[in-house]
Amino acid sequence: MKKYIKTLKKCRLFEAVDDESLLRMLTCFGAKVEIFDKKYTIFAEGSPAKYIGIVLSGSVQIIQLDYYGNRSILSEVRPPEMFAEAFACTETPSLPVSVIADEPSEIMLIDSTHILHTCQNHCGFHQQLIYNLMKDLAAKTILFHQRIEITSKRSTREKLLAYLLMQSKKQNSASFEIPFDRQELADYLEVDRSGLSAEIGKLKKEGLLDCRKNHFVLL
């Protein structure tokens, strides 16, 4: 487990936890690390929410598939972020999303029962973990608000611009990479892929934008 310490310490879940305590916790929680190939389904929609996942390397996507197979990408999760924590914390009997490895990834899985229910009063760090989870969930809520601000726009053009502006702001540069290919971006913005490609083309022609693959520059 030691080789993961550096990443884990950056994870919000373990904020203000020292190395030694962290290692002890991992043992106590029965934390395990699994490796998933690209496109592998880590959690399937409908399965019970038992584990909190932490991305140690690689990246995963949180997606919803509707009845017709249309995909919505809710978010992309990278090290040292966690996922499925909201479902684990409410002990949801059936996950409403799937989690897919976007590339070969090392994932730490922690049975949430250990965090929520055990040593409620004995372990001093237990309180810290609850606090950290609370902070993390609040931050995730804000991310949802941002996504809704983007997807609530009515046109492909507005969604795209809102997304790119937000990425630019987040990465503090007019020149930045996005974590999606065209189809994925369409599934995140909830628009048609071909319409999205057309819109990117228009913006280029209008001189508002330059892009090569995943690299965008706002002009």
Added chain:
Amino acid sequence: MKKYIKTLKKCRLFEAVDDESLLRMLTCFGAKVEIFDKKYTIFAEGSPAKYIGIVLSGSVQIIQLDYYGNRSILSEVRPPEMFAEAFACTETPSLPVSVIADEPSEIMLIDSTHILHTCQNHCGFHQQLIYNLMKDLAAKTILFHQRIEITSKRSTREKLLAYLLMQSKKQNSASFEIPFDRQELADYLEVDRSGLSAEIGKLKKEGLLDCRKNHFVLL
């Protein structure tokens, strides 16, 4: 404050807190109750997130307004639910949403600093409040997922049906009231109002649906 105890005890924030401690906390937190008229802006977008709000009576809406004045309704909050807790917990400098009274409402405002930062170790109930906040935020996250599941549908018809099915499920009956008028429903589903009215008309004609004002019956 005593007259609010009954409602407050049902609020997730005060889960597992006894009456006496609750009253003491309210004093210690400097909690205040304010009354807002219908349509009054309780929190304006852009203002700092200082307070957690609890709806004691009436109801409020969480909304986003874009550059052109288009409204998105993110949620409707009723007693004994709270609002703005995610922003308060992250101490967001600028609220990305507005909170509007949907009818005359009594709102309890609690300065979040008291919950997040004081008596971290002295007050036994402090830990309970953090735990309760964590549970609440997890539950809110799941509500967001549900909203996204609805609004990610591509057509007005599908959004409407998904929303009505979810309401029906939530209220455990094929016959139910919704908290929105037509314009509000459109702003929640992120569709055009006239198109929504037309779609409701179609569904009625097809015999899938019956409705009078806010009362719907799925057939």
Added chain:
DNA sequence: GAAAGTCTGTTGAATTTTCAACAAAAAGGA
């Protein structure tokens, strides 16, 4: 390095949504 597979941009046609405008119905105020 060749072949197979995937991703991207383009197209045009069909379908939907949006927008503005209006009248009837309902709600609220005097």
Added chain:
DNA sequence: TCCTTTTTGTTGAAAATTCAACAGACTTTC
């Protein structure tokens, strides 16, 4: 009760999105 205001359903025209299909560019695999 009457008058005013708000809400709702309808309409038709304009605009945008979706869909299917395809070819070229790019990747991956063997």
